[in-house]
Each structure stands twice: as structure tokens, then as C-alpha cells.
Amino acid sequence: MLELQNISKQFDQKVVLENIDLKINSGEIVSLLGPSGSGKTTLLNIILGLTRIDQGKVIFNNEDLSNVDMKNRGFNIVFQDYALFPHLNAYENIVYGLRNKKDTASAEEVREYIEFLELKPHLKKRIGELSGGQKQRVALARTLVTKPKLLLLDEPLSALDGVIKESIKERIKSIAKEFNLTTIIVTHDPEEALTISDKILIINQGNISQFGTPFEIINQPKNDFVKEFILRQLQIKRQNIYNLFGEKYA
């Protein structure tokens, strides 16, 4: 279980996060949803250990990690643009971390990850030869091989188009389930957040606007921000789809 207690962060006098307080259960997928500049990426970096907190605590499985280095927290991230190493091929990227800690994953386990992510036909390809979806899966594999206790995903779908987006969404859900892996996703897209997550943390101007399941967000929006910026967008989308297919398919 990941617990954030009263987290605050300022950059040069500017308050970026204020009194963030929440609990995330093991194996849950939680989305951090908010407009750009809301502080969601900062919160992700704080959990990762990349950004130091001014106030509050990060507790994982009852252990206070607030002052533990990023490297020693045992979490891992897939960056928005993947940060794959272009001089190595897909396979070499996936096993990059094993050079440092050989016993994290056995050859058998690596093969399982590769098969699970359907990467077998692409292993010899250079990063530049992979499509967006393939890169995303290679980045996921590289991260999973290190067996993180917590998986962080920064805008995992924003660089992907249409159908690929939906398939990666399913993939992320199945990873969380298969490996019972707590997963935290940063996104600015309400539809994405509400369809992929068990719970959504809506952040606005550094504060928690609402934290709840998709059902709670849709049916009991806590404030105007949630109504105006989150629900309104979905309603417009719904209307557009209705118009395309006709009301009877609703």
C-alpha cells in the first residue's frame, strides 16, 4: 500500500502541490488527472523519488521512503517519450538493467515478459525501426524486467493513435492484474483516466479536487471543477458519438 501524507512542494515560492493526502491499495491502477500545470507530473516525480518533497511523507508498505533515494525505492517509470536507448536494439534495451543486477529476473522470466508483451518478432529491431506502440511495449518490458514494486506511467497513451491506444490500455490493465502491480498513471485526458483506472485522483492547482472510483466521479462530482472540466468534456464527446450513431445505440 502506498500512502501519501500531507505532501507539499514549492518551486521558487510558487506552490505546486499542497496537502496531498491519499492511500493507494496494492494492485490498484490510479490515474493522476488534471490540466497541464496542475502539479500531477510533480506528484509523479515525488513518488518516484526524482523530486524532493518540502513537507509530508511517502510511505510504502509501512516503510517511510521520504528520504530514500530514487534508486533504492524499488519503483520504476515509463516516460512519456519512453527514453529508450537508440544505439541498442529492442532486446538489448529490455535486458539493460540485468547487467547491473543479474539475479532480478531469470532468462525464463525475461522470455515470459517478452511473450506477454508480444515483442518476440521485434527483438532485433533498432529503436528507430519500431512503431509507437512497439516502443511503448519495449519500454514497459525494460521496466518490468527490474520487477518494480510500483509502476509509474507518464502519459503512456498520448503519443499513440486510435486503435493502438485502446490495445495498450488493455495491456496496462492486464499487467496490473497479472503481476498484482500497483500502477500510477499521469494523464490529462478524462476519458483515458476513467476507462483505465480503479481510482482517479483529480488535481487542480496543486490540490486534490476529488479522489474516487470512475463511478463516483461521474455520479457524485464533488465540485464545479470536476463538473466543468472533467464531466463536460465527456458529455460533449458522448453527444458527438450519439450524433454519429443515433440515440438508439446509447
Add this chain to the structure above:
Amino acid sequence: MRNAKPEMRVIFIIILILFFAFLIAPLLVLFFRSFVTDDGGAGFSNYMEALSNNTLISAIGNSIKVSGATAIITTMLAFTLAYAVNFTRIYQPLKSAVKVGILIPMLIPTITYGFAIMYTFGNQGLLTKLFGRNLFEIYGFNGLLIGYVIYTLPAAFLLIHNSFKYIDKKFIIVSKLMGDRTLRSFLNTVVRPLLGALGGAFVLSFILSFTDFGIPASVGGTYDVVATQLYQAMLGSIPDFSQGAVIAVMMLFPAVAGVILLNYLERFNFHYDKFSETELTPSKFRDSFFGVTSAVVLLAMLSVFVVMFIAPFVTAFPYDLSFTWQHITGIFQSNDLVSVYRNSLIVAVLTAVLGTIITYGSALLNARTPIKGKQTVDIFSMITNTVPGMVLGLSYLLLFNDSSLKGTFIIIVLCNIMHYFTTPYLMAKNALTKMNPDWETSGELLGDNWIKTVYRVILPNSVSTVLEMFSYYFINAMVTISGVIFLVSAQTTVVASKINELQHFAKFNEIFVLSVLIFLTNLLVRAVCDALQKRAAIYKK
């Protein structure tokens, strides 16, 4: 990345120490020295003495005149060539020939240019023989002008050529569609976007000519310029260190003004994110005009160097033109000249290896770490860009004259590294900034320490840049004379400074053979680096 790692701090401290000891301290000593009077006090008397020295004043006037004329001619020629390469549909192999051929002078020491000019335009010169009469007096203004133009043309061409890539050719089509006449269209869509680069080429050519020593040392004759005055003051019959310091400070002024001007001109440059490939409209007149002009310019430039490859292979140029290996074998039998060439190789290899390491480390700290005070490296880079080689060499002489560094290879190598720091530093910084900023974090999460990520990820992805930096340092260390003229000793003489000695004994065959050796060595290094870069490029994309 939130905190600077200890290994980053160690590298940063080493770099800071190097720059303070071998850039800041020598320059300060030079500056203070120029104010130390004959009686040991401080004051402006050295400056008063310099300003009442008519030879020096006229030398400054001469330098300004000939550098100004060079800058105008070079800028026009460089623009013409860059235009021909980028905006015309001239014969493709000619474009490639211009792009490669124009760079050839960079592989040869400037002091050789002077002797090549003598052997081409002089009393017994190649072209003089062909035309049957002296075309013009080469010693003095004319010879300097030709030498400086050849010397500055490659740099000016590269500057304008690069800026041409940023011109959006769609503007030309829009301008045509809007009904602009040729001249208006040309001014608006070509000249205006290039204004910064043209000004930059002018300033650059001026500074390079103003501070070069090799060309006036060979073909200057009695036409005094600042560089020869500085040399006279320090290594003439009566060395006068105070006067030398004053002249060096005076040489620094136009260089400082030039760099400030260059930074200002940067504002006029256009920056487009996208390069669009648009087909050029055909024009017979334009293409034949630029085709012929660029061929003539290129041939004229290269023809000056032809003699360098002929003279050493004939018995007695230009009187007895029968072929002989005699001069070549003579050189290789002379222990003296072979050891000079070996010295040059040692200096160039050490400069290239150590220089690349230091510049890469500096750029790495600046571009990819959160270390505090990393901007100081940018300041060092600006200073090295400003200080002429002669001024830097002189300041080393003043500071290290009594130290054990005097007369060693290492002082020459350090001087070269500082002298040529800016370009490879900017190459590395540019390449490193463009890389994905999350690689270090990814590496760390995958169990690397920082050094390991640099070695396993950052370095392999910048191999091409590293090779470019290496060959830049190597070639410049091979050809520079202004930087090292004050620092070489009998044991550490390099080829370029040896040529300066040889001219007093009229040993021109030796001069040309040594120059050809430098040229071929540089060509080889360039070719090897190119080949390795091509291999590295496979990884890219």
C-alpha cells in the same frame, strides 16, 4: 535529476582548476604586465610608449585596412559559393567539389599559404611564367590580401552555408506568386534572412585576418601588421615583454569587439524548426553564371596550392623542372625534420585526445547535470572564443616562463586545447542537449551509477560528435602557428614553427614537403574519422 552526484563535482573541480590555471591566470598576468613600468611601478607609460611608436601605429592601420578588405572580398565570395551550392541547379558534382574543395586550406598551415603565393605570383612564380610578366607586387598588401582571403574563405563559407539551410525556400515561391520582381524577391527571401550570417562572416574574416601570424610572417615583406609587431617585440633582437603585453592587449580589443558584434548579429538570424525541401525553379542564366563563377573561384584558390605539390618533386623549381625524389628522400634522411614532424604528431594526438575529453566533460556537465555554477563553462567558452592564439601563447610565456612547464609539450598542448575550445565544446553541447533528458534517470532506475550511464548510453549515442571534435582538435593543432610560436623550444619545435625558421635559410623545398606531410596527415585523419562516423551513423535514427 535532483542532486549533483559526487563524481560530477570531481569533474567540475578539475575543469575549473584547468581553466583558472591555463586561461584566467595567464590572461590576468598579461593584463597586469602591460601596466608594469620600466622602473617596476604601475602606470600607463607602456601604453604611451606604444601610442608614440609610429611603426606600431602604422602597423595597426595596415592591419585594419587589409583585414577590412579581406572581410569584404571573403564575404562576397563565400556568399556567391554558398548561393551556388544551395540555391541553384548547377551540375551536382560541381556542388560537391565546392563543398569539399573549399575546406582544403583548413588542412594546411597559414604560413605555407605565403610561400605558395610567392611561388605562384612571385618573380619566378608559376602564374608569372604563364603570363610572362609579374601580375602585381606580392610582398605586402596584395600578398596578405590573397593569403587572408584563402584563409578566411572556408570559415565564412561554412557559416553562410549553414544559414542557407534555415532559409525557407517556400518564401521564394510565395514571393514569386505575389508578383515580386527578381531583385525584390532576392533581397526579401535570400539577403534578409541571411543578414546575420553575412555580418557574421564579415566580422569573423576580419578577426581571423587581424590576428593571424602565419601569412604576414611569410609574405608580409616590409608591410607591418600587428601580428608581426607582436612577434618582433617578443622574439626580435631586443625582447621587450612590456611592449609585447601592450600589443597583445591591443590585439585583444578588436577580437572582443568582434565577438560582441557576432553575438549581436545572432539576433538577425532566422530559426525555423522545419526544413522544407522545395524544388528550385530552373534558370539557365542563373545556373551558368553561378556554375562558372564558383568553378573559377575554386580553381583560383586551389591553383595557389598546386605549386606546393610540384616544387618538391622537381630538381630546382622553376629553372630545372626535371622530376626527382631527391628532396623527399633528403627530408626523411634529416633527423631534424623527421623529429619535427614527430613532434607535431605528438602535439596533435595529445591535443585531440585530452582536448576531446576536457571539452566533452565540460559540455556534459553543462548540458546534462544539475550541478551548481555550470554556467561558468559557457563563460570560459566565450573567453576562449575571443582570445587570439598569439595573445594566449604570449600570456603563457609571461606566466610560465620560469616554471618547469617551459619548453614542454604539455604547455603547447594546453595552449591548443584552450585556444580551440569553443567549437568542439559547442558541438558537444549541441549534441548532448538534443538527447532525451530522461536517459540518466532511466539508467539510474535500471541500476547504473552516473558514470556508467554516461559510458553505456550517452557516449555511444554521441560517437559521431566525439569523432568530429577529435578531428577538429587534431587538424587545428597540426596547422596552428600563432598559438604556439611563443611556446616552442628547440626540443618541441612543431612543423608550423619550423617552417618559420626554414624561410630564413630559403629552404623552400623543405617547407613544401613538410606542408604536404601535414596536409596528407590531416587528410588521413579526416578520412578515418569520416569513415568511423559513417559506421556510427548506422546506429542513428
